[in-house]
Amino acid sequence: xxxxxxxxxxxxxxxxxxxxxxxxxxxxxxxxxxxxxxxxxxxxxxxxxxxxxxxxxxxxxxxxxxxxxxxxxxxxxxxxxxxxxxxxxxxxxxxxxxxxxxxxxxxxxxxxxxxxxxxxxxxxxxxxxxxxxxxxxxxxxxxxxxxxxxxxxxxxxxxxxxxxxxxxxxxxxxxxxxxxxxxxxxxxxxxxxxxxxxxxxxxxxxxxxxxxxxxxxxxxxxxxxxxxxxxxxxxxxxxxxxxxxxxxxxxxxxxxxxxxxxxxxxxxxxx
Amino acid sequence: xxxxxxxxxxxxxxxxxxxxxxxxxxxxxxxxxxxxxxxxxxxxxxxxxxx
Numbered sequence: 001x002x003x004x005x006x007x008x009x010x011x012x013x014x015x016x017x018x019x020x021x022x023x024x025x026x027x028x029x030x031x032x033x034x035x036x037x038x039x040x041x042x043x044x045x046x047x048x049x050x051x052x053x054x055x056x057x058x059x060x061x062x063x064x065x066x067x068x069x070x071x072x073x074x075x076x077x078x079x080x081x082x083x084x085x086x087x088x089x090x091x092x093x094x095x096x097x098x099x100x101x102x103x104x105x106x107x108x109x110x111x112x113x114x115x116x117x118x119x120x121x122x123x124x125x126x127x128x129x130x131x132x133x134x135x136x137x138x139x140x141x142x143x144x145x146x147x148x149x150x151x152x153x154x155x156x157x158x159x160x161x162x163x164x165x166x167x168x169x170x171x172x173x174x175x176x177x178x179x180x181x182x183x184x185x186x187x188x189x190x191x192x193x194x195x196x197x198x199x200x201x202x203x204x205x206x207x208x209x210x211x212x213x214x215x216x217x218x219x220x221x222x223x224x225x226x227x228x229x230x231x232x233x234x235x236x237x238x239x240x241x242x243x244x245x246x247x248x249x250x251x252x253x254x255x256x257x258x259x260x261x262x263x264x265x266x267x268x269x270x271x
Numbered sequence: 272x273x274x275x276x277x278x279x280x281x282x283x284x285x286x287x288x289x290x291x292x293x294x295x296x297x298x299x300x301x302x303x304x305x306x307x308x309x310x311x312x313x314x315x316x317x318x319x320x321x322x
Binding site for chain 2: 030031038041042045046049050085105107110115117122133134135143156207208209210212213233234238242245247
């Protein structure tokens with residue numbers, strides 16, 4: 001069909017002078033439209049496609065961790081970078097909220113799941129068990145971190161133990177804490193004192209403020225060995241932005257040895 | 272640009288439509304699997320760590 005048409009096109013009278021201008025303008029218009037479509041595709045990629053990729057990686061990491069827990073290949077004294085070290089449950093995000101936490105916070109590790117800041121405490125250790133996670137895309141484990149309230153449970157499962165952390169009193173709650181402290185889920189959660197006095201359940205900081213993951217948050221100069229077992233979660237803030245970081249601090253209130261077939265009451269009671 | 276591509280696709284209309292669809296799919300795959308994963312860490316809105 002094309003070669004039937006082309007002689008007709010070829011025999012057209014020479015194009016008027018305005019045609020070059022017109023086709024240039026059309027070309028520019030098409031380029032702009034294409035650029036717009038690519039940007040929209042990128043948003044789609046960030047919000048959905050990375051979720052699909054990350055879900056698969058998270059499944060593999062969880063399977064590897066389960067395998068490692070069920071068939072221990074000798075004791076590893078330090079976690080291996082990029083490998084799963086624990087599972088994290090946040091019952092107030094739903095009973096199905098569980099992520100395998102990996103060792104390290106580089107881009108590739110965080111694409112698999114929440115990442116443990118290397119050189120911060122391990123689960124249950126005195127100090128600060130600090131974990132970073134994506135808020136948008138990549139499985140967005142920490143998408144709803146801003147919705148956590150004081151006393152909400154963050155349960156961490158390791159090879160042989162369950163650790164129950166709870167979000168510390170939020171800013172402004174400490175003054176009137178007695179009322180809230182009476183609630184059963186707040187047992188063991190009290191406003192911190194002494195060098196911890198400024199540590200509250202939720203803060204928003206600048207990206208440069210790495211002192212939030214210090215053993216005593218906000219005080220990087222204090223020694224690493226501390227008595228209080230904290231957990232710190234970090235993610236980006238506001239959503240879709242790089243401007244600040246949303247920080248959640250919690251304190252260890254209970255721990256149980258793992259018993260086959262049993263889960264801590266915190267995982268069901270809060271849901 | 273698009274009309275130029277369309278004119279240079281061989282075959283009758285249905286075949287051209289299929290080819291056009293394949294071209295679009297190829298470009299989208301290239302973006303999703305190569306370009307965006309490369310670009311993403313360079314953009315300033317998905318950093319979640321401090322320090």
